[in-house]
Every structure is written in structure tokens, then in C-alpha cells.
Amino acid sequence: MKKGLLMGLWGFLWLLGGVVLAGKLTLLGAGATFPYPLYSKWFHVYYQKTGVKVNYQSIGSGGGIRQILARTVDFGATDAPMSEDEMAKARGKILHLPMAIGAVVISYNVPGVPSGLKLTPQVLADIFLGKIRKWNDPRIVELNPGIKFPKLPIVVVHRSDGSGTTFNFTYYLAQVSPEWRKRVGYGKAVRWPTGIGGKGNEGVTGYLKQFPGAIGYIELAYAHQNKLPVAALQNKAGKFIRPTLESISAAARTNIPPDTRTLIVNTDAPDGYPLSAMTWILVYQEQAYGGRSFERARALVDLLWWCVHEAQNYNEALFYARIPENVVRINEKLIRSITYQGKPILR
Amino acid sequence: MRTRDPDQVFRFVCWGLAVGLVVLVVGIGLTLLAGSLPSLKTFGIRFLWGRVWDPVNEEFGALPFVVGTLATSILALLITIPFALSSGIFLAEYAPPKIAGPLSSLVELLAGIPSVIYGLWALFYLVPLVRWFEMKVGAPPFGLGLPTASLVLAIMILPYAASITREVLKMVPHELKEAAYGLGATKWEVIRRVCLPYGLSGIVAGFLLSLGRALGETMAVTMVIGNRSEMPQSPWDLANTMASVIANEFTEASKDLHLSALIEIGFLLFLITLIVNTVARIIIVRLEVR
Numbered sequence: 001m002k003k004g005l006l007m008g009l010w011g012f013l014w015l016l017g018g019v020v021l022a023g024k025l026t027l028l029g030a031g032a033t034f035p036y037p038l039y040s041k042w043f044h045v046y047y048q049k050t051g052v053k054v055n056y057q058s059i060g061s062g063g064g065i066r067q068i069l070a071r072t073v074d075f076g077a078t079d080a081p082m083s084e085d086e087m088a089k090a091r092g093k094i095l096h097l098p099m100a101i102g103a104v105v106i107s108y109n110v111p112g113v114p115s116g117l118k119l120t121p122q123v124l125a126d127i128f129l130g131k132i133r134k135w136n137d138p139r140i141v142e143l144n145p146g147i148k149f150p151k152l153p154i155v156v157v158h159r160s161d162g163s164g165t166t167f168n169f170t171y172y173l174a175q176v177s178p179e180w181r182k183r184v185g186y187g188k189a190v191r192w193p194t195g196i197g198g199k200g201n202e203g204v205t206g207y208l209k210q211f212p213g214a215i216g217y218i219e220l221a222y223a224h225q226n227k228l229p230v231a232a233l234q235n236k237a238g239k240f241i242r243p244t245l246e247s248i249s250a251a252a253r254t255n256i257p258p259d260t261r262t263l264i265v266n267t268d269a270p271d272g273y274p275l276s277a278m279t280w281i282l283v284y285q286e287q288a289y290g291g292r293s294f295e296r297a298r299a300l301v302d303l304l305w306w307c308v309h310e311a312q313n314y315n316e317a318l319f320y321a322r323i324p325e326n327v328v329r330i331n332e333k334l335i336r337s338i339t340y341q342g343k344p345i346l347r
Numbered sequence: 348m349r350t351r352d353p354d355q356v357f358r359f360v361c362w363g364l365a366v367g368l369v370v371l372v373v374g375i376g377l378t379l380l381a382g383s384l385p386s387l388k389t390f391g392i393r394f395l396w397g398r399v400w401d402p403v404n405e406e407f408g409a410l411p412f413v414v415g416t417l418a419t420s421i422l423a424l425l426i427t428i429p430f431a432l433s434s435g436i437f438l439a440e441y442a443p444p445k446i447a448g449p450l451s452s453l454v455e456l457l458a459g460i461p462s463v464i465y466g467l468w469a470l471f472y473l474v475p476l477v478r479w480f481e482m483k484v485g486a487p488p489f490g491l492g493l494p495t496a497s498l499v500l501a502i503m504i505l506p507y508a509a510s511i512t513r514e515v516l517k518m519v520p521h522e523l524k525e526a527a528y529g530l531g532a533t534k535w536e537v538i539r540r541v542c543l544p545y546g547l548s549g550i551v552a553g554f555l556l557s558l559g560r561a562l563g564e565t566m567a568v569t570m571v572i573g574n575r576s577e578m579p580q581s582p583w584d585l586a587n588t589m590a591s592v593i594a595n596e597f598t599e600a601s602k603d604l605h606l607s608a609l610i611e612i613g614f615l616l617f618l619i620t621l622i623v624n625t626v627a628r629i630i631i632v633r634l635e636v637r
Contacts, residue, residue: 062601155489160574160591162402162599185403188599196491196585197574199595206470211489 026053027300031064031077034164034219035279038100038320039077042311052299061164068094068282071290074300076282079164081261093285095334096260098278098327099307100320103248104169105223105275106231108215109208110135111150115229118143118240121176121266121274124233127215128156128173129180130194135213157207157216160197162188168265168277169217175266217275220248221319237270244273248321251276256327260334276321281307288341297338301345304335376617383611385604394611400576402596407608409615411578415586416616418493418579419568420561423500424554427508430501431554435512440538451513458506466570469499474571486583491573493586499567504557511553515546548634555627559620565590589616 029039036058043054059067061078068076069089081096106124108117113135119127123139126132132139136149159166170186184190196211198204201222208214208228220243223230232240241247251264251272266274281304287297308331312322323331336346386394390407397408434454438447477498478490519542527537543550565588573585574595589612600606 060598062599160569160587161595162601164599187403188601189402189596189605191399191401191403191576195575196489197576197587197595199569199574203570210470210474 024051024053025296025299026055027075027296027303028055028057028073029075029077029281030057030059030067030073031282032061032079032164032279033058034079034102035077035100035320037221038315038318041314041318042307045311045314046303046306050302052303054303064282068284071284074283074296075304077280078282079277079279080167081263081280082282090284092289094282095285095338096280096282097304097308097331097334098252098256098260098323099281100312100315101248101252101264101276101278101323102320103220103243103251103273103276104165104172104217105220105243106215106217106233107205107208107223107228108231109212109228110152110215111212113144113147113149113229116242117147117229117231118234119231120234121172124231125173125177125180127154128158128193128195129177129183130156152213155207155211155214156192156195157198157204157211157214158192158195159201159204159217160199163200164188164277165201165217165219166190168263168275171263172265172275219319224319233274235270235272235274236266236268239270241271241273243275245316245319245321247271247273248276249324252278252327253324256330258330258333260327260330278323278327283338285337286339286342287345288339294340294345297340298345301335301338304338305332305346308332308335376614379610379614379617383607383614386607386611389604390608394608395615398578400592402600402602402605405602405604407604409589409608409612411576412587412589412592412612413615413619414578415493415572416562416588416590416619418582418586419496419500419572419588420558422493422497422582423504423561424508424558426497426501427505427557428554431505431508431512431557432550434505434509435516435550436538436542438509438513439516440534440542451510454506454509456506457502458510462503462564462566463570465499465503466567469495469567469571473498481583486581489573489583489585491571492575492584493572493579493582496568496572496586496588499571500561500564503564503567504561507560508554508557511556512546512550515549515553516542518549519545548630552627552630552634555623555630559623559627562620562623563590563616565594569594589613 036056039056043056047053061080064076064078065082065086067073069086082094087094106119120143123132123143133154135152135154141149167186167188170184170190174181174186184193196207198207201218204216204218205222205226205228208216209226230243232242235241250269251267251274253272254264254267254269256262260280264276264278267276283300283304287300308323308328315322336344338345386407390397394407394409396410398410399406399408400411438451442450473495474490477495478488481488481490523541523545524537527541532540568588569591572587572591574587574591575585576587576592579586593609593613597609600609
């Protein structure tokens with residue numbers, strides 16, 4: 001008993017020592033893996049500028065939501081907005097702040113077909129439903145005059161692990177194809193009608209490179225780094241849009257609700273790439289909880305303000321699109337609404 | 348007090364560790380069982396032969412994964428048996444001691460290669476080979492799936508099966524062999540009529556232990572099996588195994604029932620491995636009694 005007490009005291013002192021010795025405080029964040037490379041860069045730069053350390057653990061979006069609900073972190077991070085059920089579990093209002101925009105790109109390996117293959121949502125859905133089986137199918141040829149397609153079977157490659165990328169991709173297909181919605185639906189993992197499963201973006205990329213005739217969906221950065229061709233998708237406005245940092249950013253230049261809890265997949269922005277997705281940081285609107293100090297709350301708000309402004313300049317080098325002006329405005333409003341004991345922290 | 352102290356302490360330590368291990372195994376089983384309760388309640392026994400794995404509509408059945416696991420493991424064992432037997436016989440009987448030593452260590456070295464390395468190697472070398480073969484025989488040329496996964500598993504369990512065969516053959520008493528030679532038997536006859544029958548149960552047990560290892564193998568299999576969660580329709584088909592569906596879906600399984608179904612798969616795998624190992628142990632015990 002006594003020993004346990006001593007141990008506890010020792011542990012407490014050790015923790016205290018760590019905090020005091022560090023001088024500046026360390027903010028804790030956890031969640032989505034997708035923005036992890038970007039957040040590492042941001043927080044490293046922020047540490048060099050301000051001396052405030054941010055410890056971000058990429059444990060997955062689900063974990064990020066659980067951690068912020070359990071109040072064990074200063075901020076959570078997620079690739080999908082919290083559901084109503086999850087919001088209801090929160091003690092206190094949680095704000096969603098979009099930080100960057102990513103894209104799911106359709107990549108392929110077809111001899112003689114360069115980057116920029118044109119696909120309509122319907123054709124894409126039918127390929128992934130296993131209804132279009134050959135690359136020289138008239139419906140593909142018709143969209144791409146001037147390209148000679150080989151008589152090659154289509155090999156569909158999808159993610160075998162549960163992932164936000166799959167969620168966005170299947171959500172898009174469910175939006176554009178009633179048959180997909182009925183037969184497959186959407187989620188982080190689904191029952192695929194056809195195809196090979198690769199683990200992670202790197203697994204899918206590997207299969208795409210290895211199998212002639214393959215088509216699959218990956219994150220933009222992987223297509224760039226591996227110099228894989230990407231398809232131009234027809235958006236709601238009828239334009240064929242290639243995934244570029246501009247067209248991905250443009251996807252959010254549309255009506256975003258004040259709480260930003262929306263998916264911009266299948267956007268109605270005329271120049272927007274339809275398979276774009278925002279990634280969010282989650283914070284409590286009222287920061288005085290669980291014995292948090294005002295300094296801590298203030299440091300968090302300063303960090304968030306920096307993230308939605310200066311930090312955006314680091315996005316594009318890492319293949320994340322920046323959030324457009326209209327979303328920055330919403331973020332500013334949301335950050336200004338963060339309070340400590342009822343009083344706004346930023347003035 | 349003083350005299351029996353170290354003895355006593357040692358005994359307690361051994362007892363404690365041994366009991367601790369048993370508690371650990373039982374604990375793992377119970378944890379898995381507790382985690383699979385929601386799934387057990389929802390699907391009951393039909394989870395075992397359910398063919399649909401649909402995380403969206405929360406319909407879960409384990410059959411495709413059970414079939415995938417058993418098919419790849421048993422196929423791997425069948426492929427590995429001739430190689431393991433012959434290399435075991437060679438190392439125990441034919442190889443001069445100068446070669447046998449280094450060669451045995453080399454075979455055992457195979458067991459030390461990390462699983463992910465086997466997976467990568469299979470992906471880059473085995474897959475094109477299998478695809479070429481599939482094109483020759485007119486099967487769908489994925490290069491992935493049951494055949495590739497079985498092949499890489501066969502290579503992975505070979506060192507275990509081969510070493511155990513060698514050890515068992517070395518245990519055959521010299522008197523027996525000398526007697527057979529004395530009766531005018533040739534080397535081949537001695538191996539076939541004396542050594543193999545004498546060591547049979549040991550060798551079988553060794554193969555079963557290797558099978559147990561194949562059942563639980565995850566990383567290398569995940570990389571080459573194609574991860575298709577449907578019932579395989581032919582031996583060339585893409586498939587999925589119990590271990591790889593857990594590895595794939597566990598981290599992002601956000602729905603409670605999905606998570607629970609994955610844990611139940613883990614529980615099933617635990618049971619299957621337990622059964623295989625128990626059977627192997629029973630055979631070994633019978634060998635010792637004899």
C-alpha cells in the first residue's frame with residue numbers, strides 16, 4: 001500500500017519535472033493518419049517559431065474522435081465529420097475546423113493510355129461494379145476519342161483495409177450511381193463486387209504498377225510520387241476535371257455550412273474535382289474543462305489560427321490542397337467563438 | 348530455512364511462470380470470447396457458415412475466411428511435405444557431418460527471415476511466376492490468391508517441418524539400424540522400413556505444428572492473397588484468410604458489431620490453432636509412451 005503510494009508520488013513528480021523542465025507546454029493531438037505528414041511538418045515549423053510543442057499521434061480518425069470525446073487530448077483530428085450519435089456523446093460542443101483538402105485519384109495501368117483518361121461517374125461506377133470488364137469497352141472508347149485502347153481485361157484494385165479513402169470513394173459512387181448505393185453502399189470497408197484488395201495506399205499502388213489493365217483509387221501524393229497516370233473525372237457541372245491542387249481546393253469553393261460538417265465529394269463547384277475531401281481538427285468550444293489552464297487554451301487557439309493561415313503555405317509541397325478563402329472565413333469565425341469560462345479567448 | 352531457501356525460491360519461480368503462462372493463454376481466450384459476445388448474440392452459430400461479409404449492412408459470416416485459412420495452410424503443408432521429408436532424411440542419414448551441420452543451420456535460417464520480407468519477395472518474384480503459369484494453364488492470370496499464398500506459406504514452414512523430421516530421424520536408436528544392416532538391408536531399406544516407421548508419429552506431429560504456424564501467418568499472406576472476402580470458387584481464385592481480414596479491418600472498424608465479428612474471427616482462429624496443436628501434442632505423447 002505504502003509502496004504504491006510512493007510509486008505514485010514518484011511518477012507524479014517525474015511528470016511534473018518533465019513539464020517544468022520543458023518550459024513551454026506541449027499540446028496533445030490525436031487522430032487521422034491521412035494528414036499526418038502535413039501536420040508533422042506544420043507542428044515542426046510551429047515549434048521552431050514559437051517553442052510550443054505539439055505532440056500528434058496518428059491513430060486513425062475513429063481513435064481521434066474517441067480521444068477528444070474522452071478529453072484526453074487538446075484536439076482530435078478526423079477525415080470524416082462526426083456523426084450525430086458521436087456529437088451527442090460529447091460533454092460540451094465540439095467544433096470542426098477544416099485544415100486541408102485531399103483527393104482520391106483514379107489511377108490505372110493501361111499500355112498506350114496516357115494520363116488524363118476521361119471517365120464519367122456512371123462509367124467509373126460500372127467498372128467498379130464489374131459491369132464494364134474490358135478496356136476497349138465502347139463506353140470508355142466513346143469518352144476518349146483519339147486514344148487506342150488495348151483489348152485488355154480490367155483489373156479492379158481496391159483497399160483491403162478499412163480507410164477514409166475508401167469511405168470517400170464509395171460515398172462518391174453511392175452519390176452518382178443508384179445501383180452502387182443499393183448493391184454496395186458506402187463505408188470505410190465495403191463488400192466489393194469485384195477486384196483485388198491491396199493493403200494501404202502503398203499496397204494498391206504496388207498492384208497498379210504490377211498489373212497491366214489495373215485501375216484503382218489512391219491518394220494524390222501516391223500517384224505523384226509513383227508517377228502514375230490519373231483520370232479526369234466528370235463533375236456535377238459536366239466538366240472533366242483532372243485532380244490538381246487547384247481543382248481540389250476549388251471543390252470546397254461552394255456552400256459550406258457554418259459548422260463545416262459536410263462532405264465536398266461530388267461538389268457542385270464548377271471547377272472542383274469531384275473526389276475531394278476535407279480533413280478536420282476537432283476542439284471543444286468551451287476550453288475550461290478538466291482543470292485546463294487558460295495558457296493551454298490560449299496556446300491551442302493561437303496554434304489553430306496559425307494553422308488556417310500561415311501554415312496553409314506548406315500544404316502544396318506535400319500534395320495537400322489549401323482551404324479556399326470561404327472556408328478560411330468560416331474557420332476564423334469558429335476559432336473566434338472558442339471561449340474560456342464563457343469569455344472568448346481571441347479578441 | 349537458509350539451506351532450502353534457493354531451492355524453494357527456484358521452485359516457486361518455475362511454478363509461478365508455468366502457471367502464469369497457462370493463465371495468460373486462458374486469459375487471451377476469455378478476452379476474445381468476451382469481445383465476440385455481441386457478434387455471438389447477433390449471429391449465433393450461423394456465423395460459422397455465413398458466406399457474406401458486408402461491413403456496410405453489418406452482415407458477417409466467417410466461412411470464406413475459414414476456408415481461405417484452411418485451404419492455404421493445408422495446401423502449403425502438402426507442398427512442403429516432400430521437401431521437408433527429403434531434406435530431413437538427407438541431413439540425418441546421407442549428408443556427411445561436415446556438410447550436415449552448416450546445411451541444417453541454413454535451413455533453420457529460413458525460419459528467421461521476417462514475414463514481411465517473404466511477402467515482398469513473393470510479391471515481386473512469385474507473383475509474376477504464378478501469373479505466367481496461370482496463363483499457360485488458362486486460369487485467370489492474377490498471380491495472386493490461393494496458389495501464391497500457399498507457395499509462400501510452404502516455404503515459410505519448410506524449416507520447421509525439415510528440422511523436426513531431421514531431429515526425429517536422429518532419435519532412431521543405432522542398435523535398430525545396425526540390426527537391420529546386419530540382416531543385409533540396404534540404406535534405402537533401413538530408412539524406409541526402420542527409420543521412417545519408428546519416427547512416424549514424431550514426423551506427423553512436426554508437420555501438424557508447422558500447420559499450426561501456417562494457420563496464423565498474417566503479413567506475407569495478406570500481401571499476396573488478393574484480400575477478396577468472398578468464397579473462393581476455384582483453387583486459382585483470390586481469397587482472404589482469418590488472420591489477414593483481422594489485420595486489414597481491425598484498425599478502422601468503427602461499428603461495434605464489425606469489431607466484434609473480427610474478434611470472433613480471432614477467437615475461431617485461436618480455437619483452430621489450439622485444436623491443431625493439441626492433436627500434435629497427443630501424437631507426441633503417444634510417441635513417448637511407446
